[in-house]
Structure formats: C-alpha cells, structure tokens
Amino acid sequence: MKREKIFLIIILYVVLTVIVLFTLFPVFYTISGSFKTNSEIMAHPESILPIKPTLNNYTTAWKSTDFNIGLLLWNSTYYTLIIVASTILFSSMAGYSFARGYFKGQKLLLTLFSITMFINLGTITVYPFFKILNFLHLGKSLWGLIVVRIFSVGIVNIYLVRGYVNSLPKELDEAAQIDGCGFISIFFKIIAPLLLPIMATIGILSFQGSWNDYLMPTIFTISNPSQRTLIVAITALKSTGSAASAWNLMLAGSVIAILPVLVAYAVGNRYFISGLTSGALKG
Amino acid sequence: MKSTTISLKNANFIKNTKSINQRSQLSSFLMVLPQTIGFFLFTAYPLFWAIRFALYNYTGVVTDTYFIGLQNFVKIFTVDIKYWSALLNTFLFASLKTGMEIPFALVLAVLLNQGLKGSGFYRSMFYLPNIISIAIIGVIFSNMFGYFGVVNSIFIKYGIISSPIDWFSTKPKAMIVLLLASVWNSFGINVMYFLAALQNVPNELYECAKLDGAGRFTMFHKITVPMIAPVFKIILMLSIIGSLNTNDLILVITGGGPAGKTHTVLSFIVKNFVPGFADAKVNIGYGCATAVLTAIIFGIITVIYNKLSSKLSDIY
Numbered sequence: 001m002k003r004e005k006i007f008l009i010i011i012l013y014v015v016l017t018v019i020v021l022f023t024l025f026p027v028f029y030t031i032s033g034s035f036k037t038n039s040e041i042m043a044h045p046e047s048i049l050p051i052k053p054t055l056n057n058y059t060t061a062w063k064s065t066d067f068n069i070g071l072l073l074w075n076s077t078y079y080t081l082i083i084v085a086s087t088i089l090f091s092s093m094a095g096y097s098f099a100r101g102y103f104k105g106q107k108l109l110l111t112l113f114s115i116t117m118f119i120n121l122g123t124i125t126v127y128p129f130f131k132i133l134n135f136l137h138l139g140k141s142l143w144g145l146i147v148v149r150i151f152s153v154g155i156v157n158i159y160l161v162r163g164y165v166n167s168l169p170k171e172l173d174e175a176a177q178i179d180g181c182g183f184i185s186i187f188f189k190i191i192a193p194l195l196l197p198i199m200a201t202i203g204i205l206s207f208q209g210s211w212n213d214y215l216m217p218t219i220f221t222i223s224n225p226s227q228r229t230l231i232v233a234i235t236a237l238k239s240t241g242s243a244a245s246a247w248n249l250m251l252a253g254s255v256i257a258i259l260p261v262l263v264a265y266a267v268g269n270r271y272f273i274s275g276l277t278s279g280a281l282k283g
Numbered sequence: 284m285k286s287t288t289i290s291l292k293n294a295n296f297i298k299n300t301k302s303i304n305q306r307s308q309l310s311s312f313l314m315v316l317p318q319t320i321g322f323f324l325f326t327a328y329p330l331f332w333a334i335r336f337a338l339y340n341y342t343g344v345v346t347d348t349y350f351i352g353l354q355n356f357v358k359i360f361t362v363d364i365k366y367w368s369a370l371l372n373t374f375l376f377a378s379l380k381t382g383m384e385i386p387f388a389l390v391l392a393v394l395l396n397q398g399l400k401g402s403g404f405y406r407s408m409f410y411l412p413n414i415i416s417i418a419i420i421g422v423i424f425s426n427m428f429g430y431f432g433v434v435n436s437i438f439i440k441y442g443i444i445s446s447p448i449d450w451f452s453t454k455p456k457a458m459i460v461l462l463l464a465s466v467w468n469s470f471g472i473n474v475m476y477f478l479a480a481l482q483n484v485p486n487e488l489y490e491c492a493k494l495d496g497a498g499r500f501t502m503f504h505k506i507t508v509p510m511i512a513p514v515f516k517i518i519l520m521l522s523i524i525g526s527l528n529t530n531d532l533i534l535v536i537t538g539g540g541p542a543g544k545t546h547t548v549l550s551f552i553v554k555n556f557v558p559g560f561a562d563a564k565v566n567i568g569y570g571c572a573t574a575v576l577t578a579i580i581f582g583i584i585t586v587i588y589n590k591l592s593s594k595l596s597d598i599y
Contacts, residue, residue: 019409020405023411026420026467029433045427046440093317096314097315106311109315120528123530126557129325150321152321213416219559234418254419273410
C-alpha cells in the first residue's frame with residue numbers, strides 16, 4: 001500500500017513536470033533564439049541552445065533606426081505608467097465612493113457602469129473615439145489612446161475596491177468625520193493607505209494589460225510610427241515583407257517585451273493570483 | 284425600546300449633518316466623475332454612434348453619407364457569406380478551445396490539489412503563459428510553426444514527418460496552430476480558477492466519505508463535482524466568452540489566412556473595417572452593422588448559456 005502510494009506520487013510529479021516543460025518551452029525557445037544569428041534560427045531551429053551564442057541581436061536592435069528599441073521602450077513605459085497610475089487612482093476613488101458615499105442617481109450610475117461588462121461592440125468604436133479625440137486635438141496618437149484609457153470605466157476594479165472598502169470598519173470614517181475630515185479627505189488620509197493591497201492587485205493587472213496591449217496601440221499609431229509601443233513594433237516587423245530576415249530582431253524584442261511582466265510576476269505573484277480569483281469568482 | 288433610541292439617535296445625526304449632506308453628495312459624485320465622463324464619452328457615445336451608423340451608408344465622406352434603414356443588415360443576412368463563415372469558424376474555434384482547455388485544466392487542478400509539495404511552483408508555471416502579450420505569443424508561435432521552424436525540424440528529426448509541413452497553407456492546419464497557441468495562453472488561468480474552487484470544498488466532506496468507505500472516484504463524482512458545479516458554470520462561461528472574443532491572436536498569426544478562412548468574427552471585422560488593418564476606404568456603416576449584429580448574437584449566446592446552465596444545476 002505504502003509503496004504503491006509513493007509510486008503514484010512519483011508518477012504525478014513526472015506528469016506535472018513534463019507538462020511544465022511543455023509550457024515553458026516556447027518561452028525558453030524564444031530566449032534561446034534571441035541569442036542565435038538569423039541564419040542559425042533558420043538552419044538549426046532544433047538546437048535548443050544557441051550553437052554560437054551572440055549578443056548581436058540586442059546590439060543591432062539597440063542601434064537600429066527603424067526598430068529603435070530605446071524609443072519603443074520609452075513609449076511603452078510612459079503609456080503603461082500613466083495608465084496604471086490613473087487606473088489605480090480613479091478606480092480606488094470610484095470604488096470608495098460607491099461603497100461609502102451617496103449621491104442622487106448613484107445606483108443608476110453603478111448599473112450603467114456594470115452594463116459595460118456585457119455590451120461590447122469591439123474595435124469598431126475607434127471611429128467615434130477618433131471623433132472625440134479630434135475634437136480635443138489629440139487625434140490618432142498614442143496620447144489620444146492614453147486619454148481614452150485614463151477615463152475608461154474599469155468596472156471590475158471598481159467592484160474590487162468597493163468590496164475591499166466594505167470590509168473596512170465604518171468606525172474609521174466616523175472617527176475621522178468627527179475630527180472634521182470631509183468625504184474626500186477621509187479617502188486620501190484614512191482609506192487610501194489601507195487600500196494598498198487591492199491597489200497592488202489592480203496596478204499589476206492594469207500593468208499587464210497595458211504593457212501587453214496590441215490592437216488599440218496599433219490602430220492609434222498607424223500614422224505615427226515614432227509613437228509605437230514595443231509590442232506594436234515587434235508585431236509590425238512580422239507583417240512586413242522582410243519578416244524572414246528579422247526573426248532575430250523579433251525574438252530579441254520579444255524577450256525584452258516579456259521581461260518586465262516576467263519580473264513583475266516573479267515579484268508580485270500573489271497579487272496576480274488574488275486579482276484573478278477575487279475579480280472573476282467572488283466579485 | 285432599545286431600537287427606537289438608536290433610530291432616534293440616527294435621526295438626530297442625520298439632522299445635524301444635513302447641512303454638510305449636500306456637500307458630501309457633491310464630493311461623492313466628484314470621486315466618480317472621471318469615470319462618469321469616460322462612460323459617456325467612450326462607452327455610451329460610441330455605442331449609440333455605432334448603432335446609428337449601422338443604419339447608414341457611411342464611408343467617412345460627408346457627401347456619401349445617407350440613411351438606408353436596415354439595408355446593411357439585409358445585406359449581411361442575404362449576401363455576406365464571409366461574415367457567416369467567420370461566425371461559424373468562431374463557434375468552431377470556441378468549442379474546440381473550450382473543449383480542450385477546460386477538461387485539461389480541471390485534471391491539472393485536481394492533480395495539484397492532492398497536497399503535493401511544490402504544487403505552488405507548478406501552479407505559477409502553468410499560469411506563466413497568461414502574462415505574456417497575445418501579440419508576442421503570436422510572433423513566437425509563428426516562428427515555431429514556420430516552414431523552417433522548430434516544430435517541423437523536431438518532427439523530421441524523430442521521423443514523424445519526412446518533409447516540412449506548411450502549417451499555414453490550409454485551414455485545418457492553421458487552426459491547429461491557433462488553438463495550440465490560444466490554449467497555451469489561457470489554460471493556466473482555468474487551472475487557477477478550478478484550484479480556487481477545489482480549495483473551497485470543505486475537507487470534512489471528504490473525511491466523512493472516507494469513513495463511509497467511499498473510493499477516490501466516488502468522492503470526486505459525489506462530492507467534488509457537485510460542490511464545484513456553481514463555480515464550474517462561471518469558469519465555463521468565461522472560457523466560452525473569452526474564446527468567442529479571440530481576435531488579436533488570429534490577426535498576428537494568420538491574419539485570417541489562408542484566404543480569410545481562419546477569421547473569427549471579431550478579427551474579420553477588424554481586418555475589414557478598422558483603420559490600420561482594413562483598406563483605406565471602407566463602408567464604416569456596414570462595419571458598424573456587423574459589429575452590432577455580433578454583439579447581439581454573443582448576447583443571445585450568453586443568455587442561452589445561463590438558461591441552460593441553470594436548468595443543468597437543477598439536475599445536480
């Protein structure tokens with residue numbers, strides 16, 4: 001009986017490990033490929049490790065003018081940081097207001113916001129976006145998209161914060177109120193510092209979302225290649241005619257694009273998971 | 284008696300605060316103002332805009348813009364075979380993907396829930412593909428399944444095939460690559476969901492069943508399945524909706540090819556009507572009609588799913 005059990009456990013580990021290896025293979029292959037020359041990528045794809053490892057792909061990408069990694073990274077960075085910061089701030093404010101505040105039409109507004117989860121016309125809505133943004137003189141630019149993202153309703157985030165605020169004792173607010181704090185200053189002085197865990201969750205989810213964003217940044221930077229984000233530029237390389245000769249750049253770019261989320265995942269693993277399960281299954 | 288004093292106190296409190304009530308209403312509203320503006324500008328307005336222009340002939344040129352009633356929809360229903368084949372392909376893709384990843388994820392979650400050492404490590408590894416950009420996944424899989432890619436060369440090395448396969452030359456082969464990439468990307472998230480559900484099943488139930496002499500399979504069938512059924516419903520729905528909405532993966536890997544056969548309905552709309560992917564001059568009005576129709580169809584599917592699954596939960 002005991003031997004049988006140990007045997008079963010070993011099989012279990014073997015099965016899980018094999019699946020993990022398959023799961024990691026594409027990532028590992030990309031990293032390894034980014035150190036191969038382009039001819040080696042084409043001629044010896046089966047060699048898992050590079051035969052003659054080279055850093056050339058990275059230096060080429062760094063110096064290249066049409067695939068200027070420095071600029072692309074900068075675009076990706078400010079795009080992501082602005083969206084993450086504004087998402088954390090505005091979602092927390094809204095979540096707090098829906099949990100503790102009251103104004104006429106509050107319920108109706110939350111219902112309207114919630115409908116955004118179910119009605120989605122997809123990417124065709126870029127046309128009205130452009131109309132509004134042209135009106136604001138932003139037009140088709142990465143900044144235009146940033147404005148759209150800053151103001152967009154993040155209903156899942158609102159519910160996450162609202163749930164979290166509801167779990168905080170109301171006495172906190174009341175005590176602060178007696179000390180003369182208004183509704184808004186209660187938020188910034190008392191509640192916001194307590195929201196840090198849920199802010200981390202929201203922040204990491206929105207970091208992942210905006211860093212990885214592909215479709216909308218592509219559409220918004222079509223006429224402004226200098227505003228492309230890293231993801232957009234890597235994918236654009238693939239659709240150009242010279243795709244076959246640019247695999248090395250694409251793989252090196254992919255590694256650079258994956259790295260920040262990978263680091264974030266390694267550091268903030270638990271926030272990814274808590275955001276995931278609480279957002280989808282409890283909210 | 285006690286309750287009346289409390290409510291009196293409350294009334295007093297409300298009276299005292301009535302003067303600042305107005306102000307606090309205003310502050311409450313100010314805090315949701317940014318998203319309220321966003322809701323009207325970037326959700327409500329685009330929605331009504333698209334519904335309105337679905338009833339127009341609209342190419343972006345003012346002189347060429349006129350009301351045509353339901354004609355766009357009539358055209359979709361009567362002539363537009365490409366739209367319907369993209370829709371059918373979406374259903375095919377979604378059912379294959381869900382059919383592959385849900386059982387796979389459930390089995391993995393059950394295995395990880397056996398209290399093994401290091402299951403946290405496995406769990407995070409399974410989830411890892413999910414943090415990578417869909418576009419990058421597209422690039423990686425295009426490379427791996429390219430004519431001179433690693434998959435072909437490994438297959439040849441081990442004698443599975445004699446000459447390289449052109450994975451993107453026919454629809455079934457291209458769909459295999461798309462499905463693999465898509466499942467690879469998202470099975471981990473379902474493992475997470477199932478694990479969370481499994482860990483919510485109280486251990487006492489299993490202990491009682493063990494005392495009664497129940498075997499592993501009986502316990503799984505009689506305890507685990509009914510206990511996670513409500514969450515299972517949600518997980519399945521999320522997976523179905525997620526796969527129905529697949530578009531960027533297809534745009535990056537196949538671009539809809541060969542000959543537009545691997546398009547899902549959303550990638551079809553993007554490829555045909557959205558700037559940067561479509562031709563310079565398109566009938567935006569018609570594109571709006573396809574988007575509105577698609578939203579309605581997906582809405583109906585969600586409603587049907589909820590009806591069906593609540594019937595199913597009567598059985599369990």
